[in-house]
Amino acid sequence: MATNISDHSVLNNGVKMPWLGLGVWKAKDGEEVTGAVRSAIESGYRSIDTAAVYGNEVGVGEGIRQAGIDRDQLFITTKVWNADQGYDSTLKAFDESVKRLGIETLDLYLIHWPVKGKYVETWRALEKLYRDGYVRAIGVSNFHTHHLEDLRQNSEIIPAVNQVEFHPLLTQKELLAYCQENGIQMEAWSPLMQGNLDHPLLVELGQKYGKSPAQIIIRWDLEKKVVTIPKSITPARIAQNADVFDFSLSAEDVEKINALNANKRFGADPDNFNF
Template identity: 50%
Template sequence: MHNEALEPKITLNNDVKIPVLGLGVWKASNVEAADAVSLAISHGYVLIDTAKQYGNEQGVGDGIQDGLKVAGKNRDDLFITTKVYSGDQGYQASIDAIDGQLERLQTDHVDLLLMHWPVTDMYNETWRGMEEIYRSGKARAIGVCNFDVERLTDLLAQASVTPAVNQMEFNPLIHQQDVFELCQENGIQIEAWSPLGNGKLLGLPLLQEMATAHKKAPAQVILRWEVQSNVIVIPKSVHEDRIVENADIFDFSLTDDEMKQINQLNEEKHSRWYDDYQWYGNPAGDPNRIMKA
């Protein structure tokens, strides 16, 4: 199935184009990820987002192979993202880890490689390693995740390559406006993880009213708000009906007033499990504890 709306549309700061909506596979097992990725590709998805830390790169790779066969497409039709695991941070360690990740994903390059978390005293060296990966052609673009203003400012002062993307927690309840503005000033594209707020937003009366008015689901209203806010979204699902529904957001628009009303839901509160990642680093020095979830 061809869905032109899912084709690469946003141009990153290095001229690589990325779709505005894709599939996330956080918390999916290898088997679930393989099925979800294959289904998504068959329904026109191009952007697939995974991470070494998710433990499902192999399943994603299997799903890509299966999905490409079913859809009659090839690797170059997809936009594959994975991430540098915090246990692999550092200049040489990040370089050494990429080949294993590519092998599991069954490709010779990823379209976007992100640093999963800014581990204290390591992220600048990790970025230097990622710049080498970028120059080698094993990643068409590189970026970061979960960088706040302080750490992003520090990275930008030392980086040779400006991050193309900052993937961060973004949904109607948390906008991280200071980070958002810093990224805009530096030509860094925002990509939202947990765009639906772990489903906690779906019951909000405001969103339900808008969904009824547009004959859409609340999740579709949220994703549409994000896309109209110039944010890339990667909603996670392993269910075919949800995968299809999440992509069906390009035949309607929210009014300026509706956008403002959703903007006003902002509480700037991270989800409860955010701090479990210990994204600021781990004094105990155990890299496997840096990210629990």
């Protein structure tokens, strides 16, 4: 049970990954994302999640440097984009990402989407980066169970993380169970449903616990042992999203939130995406 912002999950290779991190999707490069990263680190966050396609790795790196925290205290994630997938092109994309970030070793490198016919070769490149010591852990994003099974049969290293769309309207029960049974840490992107927080139950539970609906969702993620990376560029909201370690939801309330599942996606389905 996560009771402090410094608490972490232990990945299947022994690397420690914070339960809470800052997501920076759609945060503009430059001062917007730099300020968000700096504010998050000042608020106690130690995990920052970006991606090559976000176009803000330079600003993320600047925020890290401005925060003045020792690099070994931070957990930095980025992802290889679809157009760069394949063995050689992934290795090149990795070099470009760490150069933009201004760091030598990455904590977690993910395949952003399961591009058919390419993600197995892309995974081979990630395995090389891991074995050569350039990445502390490797994983995937937006992989269904069948994608994970395909990797398992065609690779040597099991992904440490699967970052997927996960929130009260999309609980992915079977995928979560598969990941937990196979030592793959589930991580939630868009945990706050892109701002769609006005569901009566979430409002009611917020009043019950003296928290915002966003804080209720983040706590629910943690109760389900799902790493979560809510996005914000507002310092007050970034701090508020981290104020979730002084309470826990009852088992009954966790089940009530589970029951909101409607298999509702705000993003693309990993079996049907065109980018």
